[in-house]
Amino acid sequence: MAVFEKPHALIDVPLHYCPGCTHGIVHRLVAEVIDELGIEGKTIGIAPVGCSVMAYNYFNCDMIEAAHGRAPAVATGVKRADPENHIVFTYQGDGDLASIGMAETVHAAARNENITVIFINNAIYGMTGGQMAPTSLVGQVTQTSPYGRDPKACGYPIKVCEMLSELVGPEYLERVTVNNVKNVRNAKKAIKKAFQNQIDGKGFSLVEVVSSCPTNWGMTPKQALEWIESDMLPYYPLGVYKDRSAEQKEAE
Amino acid sequence: MAKLTFKTDNCKGCALCVDACPKGILQIATDKINKKGHHPVECTDMEQCIGCASCYMMCPDCIIKVER
Numbered sequence: 001m002a003v004f005e006k007p008h009a010l011i012d013v014p015l016h017y018c019p020g021c022t023h024g025i026v027h028r029l030v031a032e033v034i035d036e037l038g039i040e041g042k043t044i045g046i047a048p049v050g051c052s053v054m055a056y057n058y059f060n061c062d063m064i065e066a067a068h069g070r071a072p073a074v075a076t077g078v079k080r081a082d083p084e085n086h087i088v089f090t091y092q093g094d095g096d097l098a099s100i101g102m103a104e105t106v107h108a109a110a111r112n113e114n115i116t117v118i119f120i121n122n123a124i125y126g127m128t129g130g131q132m133a134p135t136s137l138v139g140q141v142t143q144t145s146p147y148g149r150d151p152k153a154c155g156y157p158i159k160v161c162e163m164l165s166e167l168v169g170p171e172y173l174e175r176v177t178v179n180n181v182k183n184v185r186n187a188k189k190a191i192k193k194a195f196q197n198q199i200d201g202k203g204f205s206l207v208e209v210v211s212s213c214p215t216n217w218g219m220t221p222k223q224a225l226e227w228i229e230s231d232m233l234p235y236y237p238l239g240v241y242k243d244r245s246a247e248q249k250e251a252e
Numbered sequence: 253m254a255k256l257t258f259k260t261d262n263c264k265g266c267a268l269c270v271d272a273c274p275k276g277i278l279q280i281a282t283d284k285i286n287k288k289g290h291h292p293v294e295c296t297d298m299e300q301c302i303g304c305a306s307c308y309m310m311c312p313d314c315i316i317k318v319e320r
Binding site: 220 | 271288308316320
C-alpha cells in the first residue's frame with residue numbers, strides 16, 4: 001500500500017507561512033529528499049533571514065541561523081569542519097541570496113564549495129511586507145515601486161542561474177517551479193540531484209525554485225500560481241543551466 | 253480503495269488541493285471553521301478518490317495523508 005504523508009524530516013507543527021505560500025511545498029520536498037537519501041542524522045541546514053527564517057522550527061535535522069545573506073558562508077564553515085560526516089544545505093529567499101548575500105553566493109559557487117543551496121525566488125521581499133527585490137519583474141508593482149518597477153531607476157531583475165552558469169566553479173544549477181503537480185515532481189528530482197551531488201562530493205549545487213507570494217502580490221493562491229506561469233516563467237525560463245558531470249560525460 | 257485523511261486544524265483553506273484534484277471531489281467547507289480560523293478543506297465523495305496524491309503534492313501545509 002502506498003502512503004503519502006508528512007515526511008519524517010519535517011516536524012509535525014503548523015507552518016507560519018501565509019495560506020497558499022509555496023514555501024511549504026518546498027519544505028516538504030527537501031524533507032522527502034532527506035528521508036529518501038537516509039541522511040537526516042547527519043544533515044545540517046542553514047536558515048536564512050526572510051520568511052523562511054524560522055525554517056529551523058520545521059526541519060527535524062540540526063539547523064543553524066545565519067546572518068542575513070551569509071548562509072553560504074556559514075555552510076562553507078560547517079562543511080569544511082567535517083566534510084565526510086556532514087551534509088549541509090542552505091534554504092534562502094531572493095532577498096537573502098540575490099541581494100545582501102550576493103557576494104557570499106557568488107564566491108561559494110566560484111570556490112565550488114560542496115554544499116546544496118535551495119533558492120526560493122518569489123520576486124518580492126515577503127517578510128518585511130512586499131518591497132521590491134532584485135528579482136522583481138520590470139513593471140511589477142510592490143510597496144517600494146507603486147508605479148511598477150522602472151528599469152531606468154532600478155535596473156533589471158537578476159537571473160541568478162544564468163549569472164552563476166558563467167562561472168567555471170559550480171557543479172549543478174537548475175531552475176524549477178512548483179506551480180502544478182508536474183512541476184512539483186520535477187522540482188523534487190532537481191532537489192534530490194542537488195543533495196546526491198553533495199553526497200558524491202561533486203560540489204556546489206543550486207536549485208532555484210520559482211515560487212509564489214499570494215499575500216504580497218495581492219492575489220489569491222490560485223491566481224498567484226497562474227501569475228508564475230504567465231509572467232514569471234517567460235523571464236525566468238526553467239531548465240538545467242549547468243551540469244558539469246553530464247557535460248564531461250558527453251565530452252568523453 | 254483510496255483513503256484521504258485531513259489534519260483539519262492545520263488547514264489554511266488556500267484551496268490549492270481543490271484545483272489540483274482531477275476528480276473535483278475536494279472543496280472548502282464554508283460552513284465549518286477550524287482552530288486557526290480558516291475554512292478547512294473537505295472531501296465530498298471519498299468513493300471517487302483514485303489516490304493520485306495530487307492534493308498531497310500541492311498542499312503547502314502537508315495536512316493530507318493519502319493511502320491507496
